Amino acid sequence: MTEPNTGSAYELALVRAVLADEEPAIEEFSHRLECVPRILSAQNARFGRPLDEHDLADVVQDTIVIILQKLRLFRGEGPLEGWIFRICCLEYLNSVRRRRRRKPVVDVQELPVPDAQIAKEERQMQDRETLYKALERLDPIEADAVRMKHFEGLTFEQMAERTGVSANTMKTRYYRGLERLEGIVGKDEGTAQGT
Amino acid sequence: MTPDSNPAAEELLRALLVGDRRESDPELVALFAARPDLAARYRRMKGLVERLDSVGSLDREVLAQAKTLPGPEPGAMRAALDRARGRHRFRWWPLVALAALLVVGAVLVLRSRESQGPLPNSGSTLGSHEGKMKPVGVLRAPRYEEFSWDLPLPKGGHYALTFYADESKKAVLLRREDLRQPRWTPTSEERALLADKMTWEVEVFDAGGRPRPSACSASVSLVR
Numbered sequence: 001m002t003e004p005n006t007g008s009a010y011e012l013a014l015v016r017a018v019l020a021d022e023e024p025a026i027e028e029f030s031h032r033l034e035c036v037p038r039i040l041s042a043q044n045a046r047f048g049r050p051l052d053e054h055d056l057a058d059v060v061q062d063t064i065v066i067i068l069q070k071l072r073l074f075r076g077e078g079p080l081e082g083w084i085f086r087i088c089c090l091e092y093l094n095s096v097r098r099r100r101r102r103k104p105v106v107d108v109q110e111l112p113v114p115d116a117q118i119a120k121e122e123r124q125m126q127d128r129e130t131l132y133k134a135l136e137r138l139d140p141i142e143a144d145a146v147r148m149k150h151f152e153g154l155t156f157e158q159m160a161e162r163t164g165v166s167a168n169t170m171k172t173r174y175y176r177g178l179e180r181l182e183g184i185v186g187k188d189e190g191t192a193q194g195t
Numbered sequence: 196m197t198p199d200s201n202p203a204a205e206e207l208l209r210a211l212l213v214g215d216r217r218e219s220d221p222e223l224v225a226l227f228a229a230r231p232d233l234a235a236r237y238r239r240m241k242g243l244v245e246r247l248d249s250v251g252s253l254d255r256e257v258l259a260q261a262k263t264l265p266g267p268e269p270g271a272m273r274a275a276l277d278r279a280r281g282r283h284r285f286r287w288w289p290l291v292a293l294a295a296l297l298v299v300g301a302v303l304v305l306r307s308r309e310s311q312g313p314l315p316n317s318g319s320t321l322g323s324h325e326g327k328m329k330p331v332g333v334l335r336a337p338r339y340e341e342f343s344w345d346l347p348l349p350k351g352g353h354y355a356l357t358f359y360a361d362e363s364k365k366a367v368l369l370r371r372e373d374l375r376q377p378r379w380t381p382t383s384e385e386r387a388l389l390a391d392k393m394t395w396e397v398e399v400f401d402a403g404g405r406p407r408p409s410a411c412s413a414s415v416s417l418v419r
Contacts, residue, residue: 026280030273037272038261046257064272064279085254128250150247153255156213171213178212182243 012076019071035081036063039088047117050096063091077136078147086132093121134184142177149174204233212240305335328397331413339389339417343378344397346409351402359394362414368393392416 014032017025037060044051051059067087074083096118135143148154148162156174160167207226210216216223227234327345348354354374360366369388371379381389396412 026276027273030276033272033276034266035258035261037267038264039257041264042257042261045260061275061279064275068276068279081258082254085258089257124250124253127246128254131247131250146247150244150251151254153251171209171215175209175212178240178243182240185243186239 008076008078011080012074014080015071015074015076032080033064033067033084035084036060036067036088039085040092043089043092047092047096047121050099055095055099059091059095062095063088066091075136077140077143078151082147082151086128089125089128093118093125130185130188131181134181134188137184138177138180142173142180145170145173146177146181204230208233208237208240211237212244327411328395328413330415333416333418335418337419339381339386339415341378341380342395344411346377346397346399346411348375348377348399349401349407352400352407355398355400357396357398358389359396360390361392362394364394364396364412 014025014028018029037056040056040059040063044056067084070087074080077083100118135146138146144163145159148159149156154162156167156170159170159174163170204226207216207223211218211220211223218224227237329341329343330339342356344354346354353372354377355370355372356374356379357364357370358368360368368390369381369385371385392414393416394412394414396410398410399407401407
């Protein structure tokens, strides 16, 4: 996969142009979607390949439909591929669940994906969604710092280089973001446990 | 969560979380020993960092693996996108159009049924006088209007009309006698005595007050 231009403003402009049916944007967007079959194949490999090529091709098509349906919700928080990745993970897991429901289980050994792995993936996905949604409620600058640090795995120096501010400023943004994020997540999960 | 009011303590916590200090740093050990609230806050934030790292590293791992996989055939994604755009763009229109057609059709059917009076085959007529009494069956109307029947009246005779609460004819809701015309329209007071679902019966009497065998009855129910 070639590294795309992933500035937030650029990503948002691209998405808006796609939604406005602008041909050059649609062409570019189709190239950006090349990550979809790759991500789904990688997920399928992680799960022990429960889906065959035909199933996977169907999931690719379904995922692209979902991406288009949700495209208006894209806010430019990070690269488009990161946003697409979350949808791919969700759709992949849904398709594995659907396949399990369709196929009657004769022997536990025949289960393409063990229940425990599905449950673990669901927990991870839920955690991912909780964190991503909480990040959306932060100041965008602080949220970016947290995303770059943990989701992109950048050092503070790399973050500084990318944003053009000092590493110390990035540390402060990151720390404030983390502090607020802890408050949001703690409050949400406290509320969820209380209900 | 409230930021600590002590700037020095806050700075130490910040340094620890951005990796400039270690937990084993004596200053931090002393701080956490003296301030269990700060130690608890650190543990919560550390837990959050671990969750973020876990999600981030897993996502990066999958994305890194994805990058090593062969890409789709040239043009394949454009074709998939065009198919999806077609489905996305047009999928709702046929559904909306179909729903609109169904609504229009249902309204037309209802209107036509209302104008025809009772719905065909929707009620039961007791006895062998089907078609001679109106209304029968399910009546889509706000209230009962005229009751009519097609039964010959002997010279000097009269009709008697009885409304029952059910087909067993045990409970009489209303009875009207000495009717000379084969129709009757209830007054508002009489209408109030009628039930939404009931059985009504027409009896025919000759001039001597003797009942004729041509009595008939039918069930009717009102749907508002």
